[in-house]
Amino acid sequence: MQRVIVGISGGVDSSVAAYLLKKQGYDVIGVFMKNWEETDENDICPAEEDYADAKSVCLKLGIPFYSVNFAQEYWDRVFTYFLEEYKKGRTPNPDVLCNSEIKFRAFLDYAKHTLGADLIATGHYARTEMRNGHIRLLKGLDPRKDQSYFLSFLSSQQLENALFPLGNMMKPQVREIAKQLNLRTAEKKDSMGICFIGERNFTKFLQQYLPAKKGDMIDIDTNKKVGEHEGLMYYTIGQRRGLRIGNLGEGERWYVCGKDMEHNLLYVAQGADNPHLFCTGFHSDELHFISEPDEASFGCTVKYRYQQTEKKCTVHKTGSGCDVVFDESQSGVAPGQVGVFYLGEECLGGAIIDYPLKP
RNA sequence: AGGGGUAUAGCCAAGUCGGUAAGGCAACGGAUUUUGAUUCCGUCAUUCGUAGGUUCGAGUCCUGCUACCCCUG
Numbered sequence: 001m002q003r004v005i006v007g008i009s010g011g012v013d014s015s016v017a018a019y020l021l022k023k024q025g026y027d028v029i030g031v032f033m034k035n036w037e038e039t040d041e042n043d044i045c046p047a048e049e050d051y052a053d054a055k056s057v058c059l060k061l062g063i064p065f066y067s068v069n070f071a072q073e074y075w076d077r078v079f080t081y082f083l084e085e086y087k088k089g090r091t092p093n094p095d096v097l098c099n100s101e102i103k104f105r106a107f108l109d110y111a112k113h114t115l116g117a118d119l120i121a122t123g124h125y126a127r128t129e130m131r132n133g134h135i136r137l138l139k140g141l142d143p144r145k146d147q148s149y150f151l152s153f154l155s156s157q158q159l160e161n162a163l164f165p166l167g168n169m170m171k172p173q174v175r176e177i178a179k180q181l182n183l184r185t186a187e188k189k190d191s192m193g194i195c196f197i198g199e200r201n202f203t204k205f206l207q208q209y210l211p212a213k214k215g216d217m218i219d220i221d222t223n224k225k226v227g228e229h230e231g232l233m234y235y236t237i238g239q240r241r242g243l244r245i246g247n248l249g250e251g252e253r254w255y256v257c258g259k260d261m262e263h264n265l266l267y268v269a270q271g272a273d274n275p276h277l278f279c280t281g282f283h284s285d286e287l288h289f290i291s292e293p294d295e296a297s298f299g300c301t302v303k304y305r306y307q308q309t310e311k312k313c314t315v316h317k318t319g320s321g322c323d324v325v326f327d328e329s330q331s332g333v334a335p336g337q338v339g340v341f342y343l344g345e346e347c348l349g350g351a352i353i354d355y356p357l358k359p
Numbered sequence: 360a361g362g363g364g365u366a367u368a369g370c371c372a373a374g375u376c377g378g379u380a381a382g383g384c385a386a387c388g389g390a391u392u393u394u395g396a397u398u399c400c401g402u403c404a405u406u407c408g409u410a411g412g413u414u415c416g417a418g419u420c421c422u423g424c425u426a427c428c429c430c431u432g
Contacts, residue, residue, distance in 0.1 A: 009393090082394095093394045124393095150393070191393055202395045238396050246370060246385025253384070256396090272397095307392055332397060 010050030013123030090336030127167030152350030215264035238332025279356035
């Protein structure tokens, strides 16, 4: 009997994942990961409730339950990077890293070496498939919940050691199963916020770690000052809310379109169709493939934000990275974010955006 | 000093022959979301610079005052 260690988060998805595996005949063990030690701004530790839920679910399912702490690993391999990126004025995606460094590395090692597991499993909505001796990552069948985006930086080896029991399920089905099993997570609200750190006041949170430097907000069309910003790290390219400049111009919305780190300036542009908001593509120096096309250039689709519709593009491999050229100009391309490539149902891999390509 | 003009929510701004305050931006709240982006939905003036007057009824008419703007000297 194969032993599978399931990462139990205390939400519905992983609860049902564990149930399905057990039903399939695996030797299932549930493990809760605690990767963040601090309490939130209200001085409560949200992980405690999740821990209790995770434990309760495992008890109900009749599987062993353990807990591991990777707070040190999370800090060293994910959070440090997260802060470094913000310091540079970029917009990192910690959850992509969290998967490749924690859930599918630290946790995988722990499962294999300490618990004697053959495989690990999570509640991600994604699928894997072997073809010609090579593993491929596929989108989850539920288009609304597909989470392959967050798994785009996993290696073949990591994927080969993982199971995604929810890959071919729809979210409502999952909730229904949880309800029938009378699991206490059945009606629990989907989690949001940075994985493991949770929902919290982002500004206050960042302030704890990085000093904020106020500066000027410049209209890129006129090169005139239109306001002040609270610190460049609080804004991302394409952002509209929080600019507090409704008193100027044509009464159209304003969006962040650039940052000048050296002079501490935030560039904004008015109007959703302002040319300054758009770019023809982006360059990446950090490229990761799960399935790498042989061609030096190939066509596919990308999305550079989770829950975004895919855009058609052509990827041109360069020495160390790639240039991604959109078929049509796009807005909201933020350095630090991850562009994930798809060919139909298959997720080819991802690229961390370095800078946008302008015509 | 004289002449003219404008004063409506944080900002911009509609408001017809007086009939009981459009819209946009911002803000706030919510939906969506394992990255606080985008998007979407909702809430935002018992009150119209101020004091009186006319009227059944005034942001809309009249008078005084105040502020700002423009022109002439």
